[in-house]
Amino acid sequence: MFEAVEEYPVDPIMIGAEYFAQDPRQDKLDLTVGIYQDAAGKTPVLKAVKAAEQRLVNIQTSKSYLALTGDATYCRVLGETILGSDLFDDFVAAQTAGGAVALRVMADLLAQMPNRPTVWLQTPTYGNYIPILTAAHARFEMLPFYDPITRNILFDQMLEGLCEARSGDVVLLQGVCHNPTGADMTEAQFDALLDVLEARGLVPWIDLAYLGFSQGFDQDCAMARKIANRFPECIICVTLSKTFGIYRDRAGALLIKTRPNDTARIHRAVSAIVRSSASHAPDHGPAVVRMILQDQDLKALWLDELDHMRQRVIAVRSEIVRCEEQEFGRTDLSYLGRQSGMFSLLPLSSEQELALTRDHAIHVVKGGRINVARLSAADIPTLITAVHAVLGKVSLR
Template sequence: MFERVGDYPVDPIMIGADDFAQDPRRDKLNLTVGIYQDAQGQTPVLRAVKAAEQRLVETQTTKSYLALTGDAEYCEALGQEVLGASWRGDWVAAQTAGGAVALRVMAELLSQMPDPPKVWLQTPTYGNYVPILMAAGAKFGQVPYYDPIRCEVTFEQMLDGLGAVSPGDVFLLQGMCHNPTGADMTAEQFTALLEVLEARGIVPWIDLAYLGFARSFEADCAMARQIAARFPECIVCITLSKSFGIYRDRAGALFVKTRKADRGGLHRAVSAIVRSGASHAPDHGPSVVRTILQDQELKALWLQELDLMRRRVAQVRVEIAREECDTFGTQDLAYLARQQGMFSLLPLTGPQEAALTREHGIHVVKGGRVNVARLGTRDIGWLVRAVRDVMAQT
């Protein structure tokens, strides 16, 4: 029967990682999967995480099931931390196995509504959104967000695209350090966007995956807080893989704001969807997060370590721009120093991108996405020379 299995959309990030693994060359550079690495090429376990894990070993008394929506204390601590004063009693919350499961639960909920809304995406956007929405059977469309050749946000085009969106539809946007572009809206642009969404009756759905990698954890929560304060209904998905360095431990959450009369039914719907899919979320990562957020010393240590990671990534961006200017006297990559977070898009055509891998052993995600956080000091010159070489090709 399996010869009838059709083609499935695969996240381009995973394709890029597979291509790297199959490349037989020893002299190759992997800029695909979104993990943080230090200058030695390691993804460290944070000291705050180690301390919290040790505390859990000593104090945890059971491994029994939690509710389908997870640990209420974890959701409460994370909700207060991310949403601030907007975190009150008008939210339905669920602990999830990272942000991808939170996204999938919400996509299924939307697709199962009597009159399913259409989900609108920024383009280019996170490579897993389309597979998640398709798997859930959700309707979706796209609006322009970023021009990878001109290396700038196409804000007015995005607003024009939203002119085709119907009231009651959903706009899935990303928080700071937008993946894959690394290009964020200005504060003024974001305020203008919210005005358009409010005026047109569009429900905002924000995905937060890189809190702390733009300016600080507190500052990077501002977008979600503005949405939560302004809209009676909105959706917030969170993953903490990058912020706490706990990629494999799967800590995430889904927060949905709605009217008081609708919360009971929404909670039952979320619980049922969780049960039919991932069922109970893993709890080790969320327990680590809860332990850190509830202890002022551990929280201070974690924020200090997160800030060090953020500053290293920002410095790598500056060094790329400096290396190009010093070596070639050009500024084609200068925009990288103005962007934030792990990811950016290289200003390459399809053939140039293919040449980058074929001729220089540098593997990127289709569309030119690179994870600058995986660059060591000795890799920066390699990348700059390779990009300059393929850009000279027609």
């Protein structure tokens, strides 16, 4: 039977991590998997998370099932924190096992509609979007977004590509700290994009994965609030892995804004999709998040720790620019200082990527994505020297 199973495409991030594990060199550098690391190379458990976990152990009285859409209090507290209480009231909400499950539930819902809408994706895009949409048998098309060689957002080309979209189609956007490019639209560009979506009757779907890593948590929610305030229908997916440092505990949510007459029916549809797949969301991570957001002292501690992580990532980016200019008198990588979040793309050809790993033991995701949050102070000169070596004498300007 199993000999008939064809090869499945493997996530490039997982391929990169596997290659790193197989590399016998002691001086190898792993810039693949998307986790935050501190200056010592550790992924810490936040003090606020640790305190909430201990409190949860002391007060939790049951491990019984939650509703199919999870803990309603968690959904409301999270939704109101991101959107505000007035905006959240218009949403159907479900607790999910991280953002990937929220994306999959929504993809299943779109694929099961009588007239399946097309989901429009930015190129390059987050590596798991296409596998999720494909597995759900959802329709999707690609839009230009970013040129890794010129390091520019292709904004006009993206708007031109949307001319092919039809009313009722869905446009999947990322919030702050775009993965994999690190390039975020300006506020003016984002507003202009929303104008186009509204004029063409397109539904925005925003994926919030890095809240707090750009300008700060509250500021980073602004894009979602603009969408929720402006559109009668929209979709928001949330993952809290990076924001709370609870990667393995899988805390996320799916928020769907509907017209009032559709709310109950969409809630039943989401419940049915959850039942046929994950069945029930795990609760430890979401319970910790709920506890932190409901306690002013824990919330203040968490926001302080989150800001510390954000500032470290900014400092790493600044140090790359400073070190390159000091050591090489060139600024081929200066764009990294203008970008945000944990990820960026190196402007390398596939052959140069191969040389970076083969000759310098630096592992990146296919396409040149690096996780700058995994760089220590000692790693930065190593990376810059290796990138300049594989680029040779050819300037990128």
